[in-house]
Amino acid sequence: MKFIVSIAATAALVAGSISPSFAQSNPAPAFHPNPTQTLRVIGFAGGFNLPIWAGQRQGYFTDEKLSIQLTYTPNSVYQITNLLAGNFDIAMTAIDNVVAYQEGQNEAPIGPDPDLFAFMGSDNAFLSLVSQGQYKTIEDLRGKTLTVDAMTTGFAFVLREILAKNNIAENEVTFEKAGGVGSRFTAMLQNPEHAGTMQMTPFELQGEARGLSTLVRAEPALGAPYMGMVGATRRSWAIENESAVEGFIRAYKRSVDFIYEPDNRPIVEALLVANTQMSPDIAKRAYGVLLDKDSGFYRDLRLDLAGIQTVLALRSKYGEPKKHLTDPAPYIDTSFRDKALK
Known part of the structure; x- marks a missing residue:
C-alpha cells in the first residue's frame, strides 16, 4: 500500500511540473473498467433452469451488464453452505431452505446470524411423487425405502405429508438420503430398492420413459398452494x-x-x-408442464404468500427443533423485485 501511495504521489508531482500543452497532447490512457459483472449462480440441474438458459441465449442478462456463471449443486447442503460462505452470489433454491437455515433447522452447521432471504419467486417446484414401475399407488410404498435430499429439507417434508395424508406412518417406511433431484433420479434407475422419491419436472417425465411411475403431483396431494423455487441471496451481498x-x-x-x-x-x-438429457418428445411434454398457464413458471416472479404459508406449516410440523412458524416476512424482501419491475 505504501508503494502504491508513493507512485501516486510521484505521478502527481510529475503531472504538476509539465506544461499544459504537453499534458493535452499526451493524455494519460483512459481506464475503462469491464462493465459486465459476473454473477455466480448455483441451482439444481433440471429443466426448471429454463429461464436462465433462455436469458443467456437471448442476451437478456448481457443487456443488464451481467454474465451468469451457472453451477449445478449435488445437494441442498452444499448449495446453501457455499452461498453463505460467499462462494456463490445467488441460489435458485427452495424457499424452505431459506427458512430452514434462518431458523436453525438446517442439516449442516453454519456460522452465527445467517442473513439469507428470497428476493423473487420462480415456481411451485413442479414436484411429483415418483415410484418404481411396479408400485402404482401411494399405498404400495408402505414398508419400502424412499429417498430424500436430506431429512430436514422441504421436499422431504412434502413427501412425509403426502404419506401422512394417505395414512402411512413414518415408521412404516425407511428414508435414505440420496442427494439432489438428479442424484435421486439416478439412484432410482440404478437401485430398484429405492421405491420412491419426490422429483421435479422433467425428471418424472424422463423416469416414465425408463419405466418409473408418477403417482401424484404435490400441490393437489397437499391440497394447498406450495411455494417452490426462489432467487435467494445474502442480505449483506444484496x-x-x-x-x-x-x-x-x-x-x-x-x-x-x-x-x-x-x-x-x-x-x-x-x-x-x-441443456438436459431429455429427448425431443419428452421436451414437448416438459414444455406443457413448465409453461402451464395455471401452474407453470410465475410470470410475475411473485413470492406467493399462500404457498409460503404452506411451507411454514410443514416446517412447523416436521422441522427440528420445533418452532411455530407463520409469518413469511422474515424470509423475503419484495423491494428488489418491486423496484426492478416498476
Whole structure:
C-alpha cells in the first residue's frame, strides 16, 4: 500500500511540473473498467433452469451488464453452505431452505446470524411423487425405502405429508438420503430398492420413459398452494450489489415472457434438449408442464404468500427443533423485485 501511495504521489508531482500543452497532447490512457459483472449462480440441474438458459441465449442478462456463471449443486447442503460462505452470489433454491437455515433447522452447521432471504419467486417446484414401475399407488410404498435430499429439507417434508395424508406412518417406511433431484433420479434407475422419491419436472417425465411411475403431483396431494423455487441471496451481498440483483430480476422476467410466447416454443424445446438429457418428445411434454398457464413458471416472479404459508406449516410440523412458524416476512424482501419491475 505504501508503494502504491508513493507512485501516486510521484505521478502527481510529475503531472504538476509539465506544461499544459504537453499534458493535452499526451493524455494519460483512459481506464475503462469491464462493465459486465459476473454473477455466480448455483441451482439444481433440471429443466426448471429454463429461464436462465433462455436469458443467456437471448442476451437478456448481457443487456443488464451481467454474465451468469451457472453451477449445478449435488445437494441442498452444499448449495446453501457455499452461498453463505460467499462462494456463490445467488441460489435458485427452495424457499424452505431459506427458512430452514434462518431458523436453525438446517442439516449442516453454519456460522452465527445467517442473513439469507428470497428476493423473487420462480415456481411451485413442479414436484411429483415418483415410484418404481411396479408400485402404482401411494399405498404400495408402505414398508419400502424412499429417498430424500436430506431429512430436514422441504421436499422431504412434502413427501412425509403426502404419506401422512394417505395414512402411512413414518415408521412404516425407511428414508435414505440420496442427494439432489438428479442424484435421486439416478439412484432410482440404478437401485430398484429405492421405491420412491419426490422429483421435479422433467425428471418424472424422463423416469416414465425408463419405466418409473408418477403417482401424484404435490400441490393437489397437499391440497394447498406450495411455494417452490426462489432467487435467494445474502442480505449483506444484496445491499452492496443492488443494481445486479435488480438486473438479474429484470432479465429473468424477460426470459419468462420469452419462453411463454407460443411462437418461441421450438426454441424453448430445443433449449430443454440441449441443456438436459431429455429427448425431443419428452421436451414437448416438459414444455406443457413448465409453461402451464395455471401452474407453470410465475410470470410475475411473485413470492406467493399462500404457498409460503404452506411451507411454514410443514416446517412447523416436521422441522427440528420445533418452532411455530407463520409469518413469511422474515424470509423475503419484495423491494428488489418491486423496484426492478416498476
